[in-house]
Amino acid sequence: MATIYQVSEAAGVSLATVSRVMNGNAKVSERTRKKVEDAMASLGYQPNAIAQSLASNRTNSVGLLVSELHGSYFGDLMSTVEHVLKENGKHVIITAGHVDEEREHEAIEFLKSRRCDALILHAEAVSDDYLKKLVESKVPVVVINRKVDELDQNCFVVDNVKGGYLATKAAIDAGHTKIAYISGPLFKKDASDRLAGHKKALEEAGLTFDNKSLFEGDFHESTGQEGMQHLQATFPDFTALVCANDEMASGAMTAAREAGFDIPNQLSIVGFDNVLFSRYLYPKLTTINNPIHAMGEMAAYWVLEHVYDIKSPIPIEHLFVPEVVDRDTLGNL
Amino acid sequence: MATIYQVSEAAGVSLATVSRVMNGNAKVSERTRKKVEDAMASLGYQPNAIAQSLASNRTNSVGLLVSELHGSYFGDLMSTVEHVLKENGKHVIITAGHVDEEREHEAIEFLKSRRCDALILHAEAVSDDYLKKLVESKVPVVVINRKVDELDQNCFVVDNVKGGYLATKAAIDAGHTKIAYISGPLFKKDASDRLAGHKKALEEAGLTFDNKSLFEGDFHESTGQEGMQHLQATFPDFTALVCANDEMASGAMTAAREAGFDIPNQLSIVGFDNVLFSRYLYPKLTTINNPIHAMGEMAAYWVLEHVYDIKSPIPIEHLFVPEVVDRDTLGNL
DNA sequence: CTACTCAATGTAAGCGCTTACAAAATATTT
């Protein structure tokens, strides 16, 4: 592998000059630039990014932490972030935290040890304190889908309370009054926020929340099925079921179908997230749009602006509002 | 950020000694190890991976190229590879090539410039020649889902011909004789292989392949819908439809339903890949299992064994065989 | 023609580590 030294020799110039034509910042005469470029081409020279980073203290790469590498939600997030960053010549290093405090911690330390210029974190397990310390330290950090007190400027979140509210409100507006709910794991802020929104909508409509109408799932498909089965026993004759995400809604639909329900005529179902496959389901799932795409984009723009001095093409916002995506699983009563 | 130098000072030892306790290879007396570790802890020392890499010529990270960062197929691949590599203390740097020759090329160059210890590539657009050159160069390379002549030892592939064959054979065994086919983009090897398998199964059953029974899609959902609509006109009254992947099968199901078909009673559908959401569909999709998980795992083990001298727990194999996943969309005639 | 600018290039000191080799400290043998 050719080094900058060999290029400088072949071109008959100094190291510094080669470096200058590589980076295109300082001025170099046309003639020497040509010489250097020819030398590079003929040697098949490829700069060593590691050495560049060490010397310049810039890696041109930003770290992205997600909970999992699979799943539509994170797929969308990774895609979006990569897209806007790559468009601006920056690279993304992706790691997974698996919703486990230690592993998230490790993943973040890895990104730091890799000297990423900035971090974009979808961190669920690590503590608020840890995140605060991180922000106070040198690395620019942005947090997605989690609101940390005192870190408003670094957080990009969707209004989950409002989302939960909208989902249930949609069911109420369609005439439903006996509404069941399958939540996510309630120790997670987004899960509890969505449930809070659900309760708020009920209350506003003069309906009382019944503990028996609630099943706590884990955001995975299987607990949607379990939840549906469980609720049939504990809270019979509900006409609408609101689920805290699309995976669980899908599971619930399967269970409902197996139990002989016609969707949406006998049972309405509303999801949350509007992940890609929600429109492949049959019937197509009515759900709440989680603007993960917009958030990822915004986080990337924030980084460009704050770390690389590249102006964001859109104003930076921190709160995103969800909205109802009306499809085929919510019927009028 | 503390450096090794500060640690050595705080501990009252030399740089070399600190480096030794960090890497745990050479022997260090218990007493000095303790001193160094204390110094590290109190300084919150974190080694600079960039500097380590430059000095040692080892990055402990392997590059992974996928076509997209979203989608179940790549999600599975990334997850699997990351899992086994991380278990062995190695890191993964993921990039996307977007099935575009230039972007794939760039992505690979990025990984090389990042001095990855090895590359795992799901490269679709780049030429065979380029891959051969890559393998001949210093970087250890492994190719997933693509067979390159003379590179057998570096390729991990599924037998797509067999998969295509099995899909159609399943339909034939269920009594179907008029079978339509929606292929992937035929310039892609996997798409044409699957189609070849389809034709082989027809031939073997004494059925003749009719060009009108074929629609060339692009592996995305929408072309499944289009294909279904198109085929109804060009090749009416087919009773089974085989699709070259699950996304298109899903699209075809939607279109079929809109056209009033009952699946599987009036129309049978078979997919390919067995991606996660194929079992969320209604009816649950009968499909061909694409052992992407096994391939990713194997590729990772290959890297561990060949690059890091960590013995693979299972024998390295290069050819994977697909099999039918019998669910609810294939009916008997 | 000399003095002075300013652009183009070169020199050399790091960036934070690893690692061959040398030196010192300790253990073993006789």
Place this chain on the structure above:
DNA sequence: AAATATTTTGTAAGCGCTTACATTGAGTAG
């Protein structure tokens, strides 16, 4: 106790770049 082997530690030379600063060489003004 001296001689030797062995373990532990230190010294210093890089790894391939960037960049502050010094130098050179034109170009311009007087």
